Amino acid sequence: MLEPGAAHPVLTIDEARQFEAALFGGDETREWPAMQRAGRAIADAVLRDYRELGAFPENARVLVLAGKGHNGGDALIAARHILEKHPRAKAAVCFVFGEQSLRPLAWRAHRELAQAAPERVAVFDAAAVQKDGAGFDLCLDGIFGFQFRPSVDERVAQLIDSVNALPVCLRAAVDMPSGSFRADFTYATGIVKTPVLENPNSGRVRYLDLGFFSGSPCRDTATLTPAALAPLRALRSSHTDKRDYGHLFIVGGSRKYPGAVLMSVQAALRSGAGLVTAFVPESLAPVFAAQVPEAIWHGMAESPGGGLALEDLPVFRERVSEKTSGTANATALVIGPGLSRDRESFALVTEILRINENIPVVLDADALQSDIIASGKAPRILTPHAGEYQRVEAAIPDGAVVVRKGPLTLIEHSGRKYISPFGGPVLARGGSGDLLAGMIGGLLAQAPGALLHAACRGTVWHGMAADCLARAHGQHAVRTTQLLDFLPEVLRGVSQ
Incomplete structure (x- = not known):
């Protein structure tokens, strides 16, 4: 609730x-x-x-x-x-x-x-x-x-x-x-x-x-309000450090779609997560690290198709559970941005889900495949648009939180529906969903047991920032990542 x-x-x-x-x-x-x-x-x-x-x-x-x-x-x-x-x-x-x-x-x-x-x-x-x-x-x-x-x-x-x-x-x-x-x-x-x-x-x-x-x-159907963001507007405790705000692992990227995972990482960092580690094809890691040094970039072996190779599964397994100085074990996962439909990448993420029993996961973009969705038992949030939802609806497990993206985004969980009336046509451009996945993942990493809260807060925050973007610059001549610059204004009420 x-x-x-x-x-x-x-x-x-x-x-x-x-x-x-x-x-x-x-x-x-x-x-x-x-x-x-x-x-x-x-x-x-x-x-x-x-x-x-x-x-x-x-x-x-x-x-x-x-x-x-x-x-x-x-x-x-x-x-x-x-x-x-x-x-x-x-x-x-x-x-x-x-x-x-x-x-x-x-x-x-x-x-x-x-x-x-x-x-x-x-x-x-x-x-x-x-x-x-x-x-x-x-x-x-x-x-x-x-x-x-x-x-x-x-x-x-x-x-x-x-x-x-x-x-x-x-x-x-x-x-x-x-x-x-x-x-x-x-x-x-x-x-x-x-x-x-x-x-x-x-x-x-x-x-x-x-x-x-x-x-x-x-009621079974409700509309979300800006009050959903109230916990994010409060002051943080003065006795905290980065480990108190979660560690998000993001798995994605490919030579075919390199930018999507970069946008998800940028959004996750702006969501307040303490640590963000991205697992991307090794050819992309140095370039991305130069652009976003706040994240931890882990280059993984590449498949012949330019995606993530299955051979590095043991490396991921080790990193997801390790706790060393400067880092903490993963508290949430985002899988899918820019993944592409590379068969070996699909096999890798299927195995990741199969071995993951407890860490909550956000499945987005190309990870929204029926066999991937059905893999493993970890709690999960799915972020399909209308076409993806139609394709995978039958495979969605009980208890999953589903963020159905559209003109009115609908969040479904355990028979309840929450409607987000925020956002608009300014979001009708590539990368909007990648930002949303990163934001939801970052919020989930900070509160791993609160899947519904992460989905609702992320969707409202994303939509309200999109409204601010459109009011500041119009619907046409903008870039998707400009939305991130309005996240602080939403929380502080500057552009309301």
């Missing part, structure tokens, strides 16, 4: 309805403060995420699609906060069902927006929105909430289709996309509901914690 607050439950629509009924009891004096928190959180998150495009334009045009109820109110409050922060920005508000249809709290939000910036707020009808040729810098979709049931009436569907066709820099949905609205981001306010994770129009899902939950989730 994760620490309290590290994950919050994902609820079905009916569960969310019952939860909110119990929380607010239909009392608008209790709902209004929550709506204010939601709107402010949406505004802050939108402006933060907009940084992936660049600075929010000072003369921005914001389109607000407001429905009758709380989602419309959330969007209107978010627009007010955005206009307050950007005094030259303007908002075009479309009341999809007419102003007279607004429920009391949505009407209150509308009134406050109009009073806050009367000269910068205009009411557009659907026809004016559809004819707008200039486009918008931001669109806030607050038409329907999670109470909505399909189907969308034809007039509203036409409006949404027209908005989808407009030039809009960033499209943000409040809680859930309305009908066919194609969101770049969906901001789940207070509760993540199951349908938003299944909707292909949701774009990137952001969970905005409004303080509804405390303690550990009781």
Whole structure:
């Protein structure tokens, strides 16, 4: 089980309805403060995420699609906060069902927006929105909430289709996309509901914690929060040395894919591990040692294909258990980055797993083969992307922690699922998975009995650093290893 607050439950629509009924009891004096928190959180998150495009334009045009109820109110409050922060920005508000249809709290939000910036707020009808040729810098979709049931009436569907066709820099949905609205981001306010994770129009899902939950989730599916990193933010004891923070062994690399293992080693070192030893083909070791001298580089005999040769298994066996001055025996293993599909390398790692009974291991990349996964009894974390998972699913042993990488990375263990809503398209480049494997391995080396914690913390840290990278430099003109430079900022809250 994760620490309290590290994950919050994902609820079905009916569960969310019952939860909110119990929380607010239909009392608008209790709902209004929550709506204010939601709107402010949406505004802050939108402006933060907009940084992936660049600075929010000072003369921005914001389109607000407001429905009758709380989602419309959330969007209107978010627009007010955005206009307050950007005094030259303007908002075009479309009341999809007419102003007279607004429920009391949505009407209150509308009134406050109009009073806050009367000269910068205009009411557009659907026809004016559809004819707008200039486009918008931001669109806030607050038409329907999670109470909505399909189907969308034809007039509203036409409006949404027209908005989808407009030039809009960033499209943000409040809680859930309305009908066919194609969101770049969906901001789940207070509760993540199951349908938003299944909707292909949701774009990137952001969970905005409004303080509804405390303690550990009781549901089988939960969303991870930044609180998962709390133990890494604490001061370390002043009476420690490198041996107190684990010794990670990384096995990988080949002449065909030399860079992957180097990236995993760099990430492991930045994860806080006390010692990192890398077992790589002997032709690579001197070059890598010159680039990353903090690691211990052990050159191993090479197979004819340029991978790791089976003949050095006795050397690895000796090193994995030895304890000499300056080094400690291995506390965790990472196997696979850059390994290639060399048959002799496969035989070596299969034997390593067979003889390893106790040291936890992270299996990544080319080590994600069914026969390798099934070898040995040591506790293990697997890090497959969608294609790899489909290939090896049947071979995954009971008790393994599985990090299923994707737009929403899913960590599975003992029937529970933890969703990481962090990261984005900036991770869609070679080497992202190698960094993740190294980070998880480094965290595992520091706490060898906490496989789930290492997987969740590593995934959250990796994803949040990717978000910071994209906000600082955009999604396109970056290198994968630049992510490592944002790991300290995540822990220290500099770029949040």
